[in-house]
Amino acid sequence: MSGAASxxxxxxxxxxxxxGQGELKLALELNFxxxxxxxxxxxxxxxxxxSTVVRAFALMTGGRLPVTLPINATDDRVLGGWxxxxxxxxxxxxxxxxxxxxxxKGLLYVDEVNLLDDHIVNIILDVVSTGVLSVQREGIDTxxxxxxxxxxxxNPEEGSLRAQLLDRFGLMVxxxxxxxxxxxxxxxxxxxxxxxxxxxxxxxxxxxxxENRQLRNGLLAARDRLKSVRLDAGIGELCAEAAARTRAxxxxxxxxxxxAARALAAKEEAPQVEPRxxxxxxxxxxxHRRPDSVHGxxxxxxxxxxxxxxxxxG
Numbered sequence: 001m002s003g004a005a006s007x008x009x010x011x012x013x014x015x016x017x018x019x020g021q022g023e024l025k026l027a028l029e030l031n032f033x034x035x036x037x038x039x040x041x042x043x044x045x046x047x048x049x050x051s052t053v054v055r056a057f058a059l060m061t062g063g064r065l066p067v068t069l070p071i072n073a074t075d076d077r078v079l080g081g082w083x084x085x086x087x088x089x090x091x092x093x094x095x096x097x098x099x100x101x102x103x104x105k106g107l108l109y110v111d112e113v114n115l116l117d118d119h120i121v122n123i124i125l126d127v128v129s130t131g132v133l134s135v136q137r138e139g140i141d142t143x144x145x146x147x148x149x150x151x152x153x154x155n156p157e158e159g160s161l162r163a164q165l166l167d168r169f170g171l172m173v174x175x176x177x178x179x180x181x182x183x184x185x186x187x188x189x190x191x192x193x194x195x196x197x198x199x200x201x202x203x204x205x206x207x208x209x210x211e212n213r214q215l216r217n218g219l220l221a222a223r224d225r226l227k228s229v230r231l232d233a234g235i236g237e238l239c240a241e242a243a244a245r246t247r248a249x250x251x252x253x254x255x256x257x258x259x260a261a262r263a264l265a266a267k268e269e270a271p272q273v274e275p276r277x278x279x280x281x282x283x284x285x286x287x288h289r290r291p292d293s294v295h296g297x298x299x300x301x302x303x304x305x306x307x308x309x310x311x312x313x314g
Contacts, residue, residue: 013193015060016211018053019186020178026264027173027284028057031149033222034263037170037256038128039150041113041161041288044175050153051111053175058107060212061219066109066151067102073120079135099124099133103146113152114161121161124150125168167249170256171281172288222266229265230272231258238278238312245308246282248289256285279313 018025027040042050058066069078080097102108113121127133133144152169154161166172178186196202239257248254258273260281265273283301290305 011197012055012059012065013052013190014205014208014212015053015056016215017189017193017208018049018056019189020182021049021053021176023284024050024053024173024175025057027171028054028151029219029267030260030263030281030284031151031171032057032061032219033266034226034259035147035149037259037263039125039152039169039171041166041169041172042151042153042175043156043172044153045155045157048175048177050175051109054107054109054151054153058109061216062106064105066107067098067105067148069098069108069110069116069120069124071112071115073098073116075120075123078120078123079133097135099127099146099148100144102148103133103144105148107149107151110150110152112154112158114154114156114159118162118165121165125165129168163249166288167252169288171260171284173284174287219267222263222269225269226263226266229262229270231262232272235261235273235275235278238275241312242278242282242309243286243289245312246286246305247291248286249291250289253286253289257281260285275313279309282309 015025024042027042031037031040042054044050055065058064076095076097078097078099080095080100098108108124110116110121110124127146128148128150131145131147133142133146135142135144150169160166192204196204199205236258239261240254243251243254243257257278261273261277264277264281265271268277270277283305286305287301290301
């Protein structure tokens with residue numbers, strides 16, 4: 001079973017055994033391969049396994065649970081500050097914040113990001129974008145280079161995210177409702193996991209962990225291949241044209257299509273980005289940049305968008 005850095009078992013379903021959610025898993029994997037994508041936003045109603053998938057992914061890739069940002073997080077907790085116990089003893093000792101902890105552990109998970117204070121979300125997105133954590137407050141003046149994956153989740157029924165913040169997430173995906181066959185597989189898988197996790201040396205868990213290891217090695221290899229994947233001018237034009245045809249707001253989406261397509265090509269061991277890679281990642285990179293999404297409507301991608309792209313991709 002997956003374990004934290006201490007080696008203690010963590011009762012989270014292994015990532016390799018998560019049923020369905022192919023698009024969600026693809027978004028997490030592309031962001032891992034190409035950290036420059038800048039994070040993944042996952043929308044979905046309660047009970048769609050958003051948190052489970054994120055935590056399982058963190059355990060698979062880093063061997064520990066992600067750093068989780070609480071809804072009531074303050075600047076001190078996020079950026080770091082002075083250690084209060086030390087101050088009470090007359091000592092001055094800096095306490096690292098959650099962003100530095102995320103740098104050490106690899107992933108920052110922001111649950112219900114739409115309910116956080118916009119100021120806190122801005123700080124996080126700025127650090128992810130620049131790779132620099134600058135703290136200038138209350139006698140602290142430091143600059144630290146940090147790097148970590150960012151995943152935010154939200155339930156659209158509980159409120160939307162401002163357009164300016166929505167656009168800053170590299171990829172966006174909607175957690176899918178499982179069909180009847182997948183629901184059946186999910187029930188069987190979860191019940192089996194709950195039984196097997198208490199069995200010392202469980203063959204089921206050993207197999208799942210070996211699958212996790214192979215997945216992780218594949219993602220690390222894809223990350224290493226990324227810089228060698230070619231993206232020629234014609235593909236760049238295709239990314240721009242696809243964004244224009246789906247009326248993506250701003251130009252950030254054009255670049256994110258290219259980055260995600262390149263990551264997908266690296267994942268598939270392709271030497272260069274092909275049109276099929278671009279087509280596959282378009283919903284992930286542009287879903288939250290369409291006019292309706294920007295103005296607070298449903299974060300969807302449907303037949304209208306696909307029809308607009310049919311002629312372009314043939």
